[in-house]
Amino acid sequence: MLSHRGWGKSPGNKCPHPELRSLRSLNSLALRSPPQQVAEEVEGSCAYDDESSGRAKGKLLLRGRNLPSCKSNNTRSRGTLMTGTRLAGRRAIITGAASGIGAACADLFAQEGAIVLAVDLETAFAQARANCNAAARGVHLLAKSVADSDAPEKIIAEALSVCGGVDILMNNAGIGTNALAEQMSDDVWQRTMDINVTAQFRLCRAAIPHLKESKAGRIINVASVMAEGTDYGLAAYCASKAGVAGLTRTLALELGKFGITANYILPGAISTGMTRPLWDARPEIRDVWAKKSPLRRVGEPIDIARGALFLASDDGGFVTGHGLNVDGGLMLRV
Numbered sequence: 001m002l003s004h005r006g007w008g009k010s011p012g013n014k015c016p017h018p019e020l021r022s023l024r025s026l027n028s029l030a031l032r033s034p035p036q037q038v039a040e041e042v043e044g045s046c047a048y049d050d051e052s053s054g055r056a057k058g059k060l061l062l063r064g065r066n067l068p069s070c071k072s073n074n075t076r077s078r079g080t081l082m083t084g085t086r087l088a089g090r091r092a093i094i095t096g097a098a099s100g101i102g103a104a105c106a107d108l109f110a111q112e113g114a115i116v117l118a119v120d121l122e123t124a125f126a127q128a129r130a131n132c133n134a135a136a137r138g139v140h141l142l143a144k145s146v147a148d149s150d151a152p153e154k155i156i157a158e159a160l161s162v163c164g165g166v167d168i169l170m171n172n173a174g175i176g177t178n179a180l181a182e183q184m185s186d187d188v189w190q191r192t193m194d195i196n197v198t199a200q201f202r203l204c205r206a207a208i209p210h211l212k213e214s215k216a217g218r219i220i221n222v223a224s225v226m227a228e229g230t231d232y233g234l235a236a237y238c239a240s241k242a243g244v245a246g247l248t249r250t251l252a253l254e255l256g257k258f259g260i261t262a263n264y265i266l267p268g269a270i271s272t273g274m275t276r277p278l279w280d281a282r283p284e285i286r287d288v289w290a291k292k293s294p295l296r297r298v299g300e301p302i303d304i305a306r307g308a309l310f311l312a313s314d315d316g317g318f319v320t321g322h323g324l325n326v327d328g329g330l331m332l333r334v
Contacts, residue, residue, distance in 0.1 A: 086313040088113030091163035093155060095146050096173030098124035100272035104301035105170060105308050110138045115163045119144055119155055146173045146199040152206035166210040168312045170220040171200040178233040189236045196240035201247055217260035218312050221248045225266045225331050245323055252321030261320035263311045268327025270299040293328035
């Protein structure tokens with residue numbers, strides 16, 4: 001995703017990522033941040049800010065409304081709001097789910113019958129509520145930063161409490177950073193690794209015992225096309241996303257005997273709340289990314305969500321250790 005989460009002066013601003021591979025001819029458009037500035041994001045979604053990570057657990061809401069318990073029959077009877085049953089009765093955790101790709105996945109999974117625990121920062125949920133999709137029934141919100149030391153235990157405990165178990169884990173939260181290797185501080189490097197790779201590993205580790213109890217355990221980690229490409233200033237970002245790929249392939253090997261699949265998604269240039277403001281202000285940037293795709297358009301969060309749905313459903317039951325490019329062919333000519 002191109003904002004995969006522009007650069008800003010506060011942690012609340014999102015930063016572009018692979019997708020951020022700034023074009024030589026567009027450097028003047030300020031797509032890069034000062035060397036040591038870190039702009040936090042959720043893959044194609046909302047920002048991370050540990051100082052406002054919502055340490056007090058948020059209420060369980062249906063995208064802004066009180067929800068019945070995941071254990072109630074209401075989760076299986078959604079009337080016309082439910083568009084399918086590909087994930088009927090399955091319990092899913094999705095991080096970075098307040099907006100963008102994470103929100104699109106939470107909505108689609110719920111529409112397909114899943115019970116969803118959507119995890120993100122309290123501030124991110126507050127900012128996104130005005131644009132929430134109220135049709136996504138069965139979505140419960142948990143305000144929690146994946147960077148918190150107790151995040152895995154809290155997230156899994158909440159999933160067990162409101163959903164009764166875990167069948168699907170989707171690690172979507174992440175951050176984007178931009179600094180030349182020569183100028184990058186240890187803190188910037190370590191923070192990128194901590195959130196983009198270590199947080200995914202820790203949550204996977206905590207979820208595995210419960211995924212083993214599932215009849216169709218699924219791990220879906222969000223990486224980036226920059227796991228296989230690079231650009232100036234993306235040393236930490238690219239290394240972290242390549243780490244996601246390596247981690248996921250190894251999980252696939254180790255967990256296959258338990259019937260658990262593990263795959264990762266590599267988003268390209270995606271239109272999200274992070275990229276839209278820049279693209280609306282400078283449509284020529286959006287046009288450049290659209291022209292880079294053989295399909296002649298940029299992606300939407302729903303494009304990633306549909307790929308994730310395939311991997312989460314029975315349709316993807318014989319796919320594991322795979323990196324799914326959802327980039328509209330962006331990387332074909334790189």
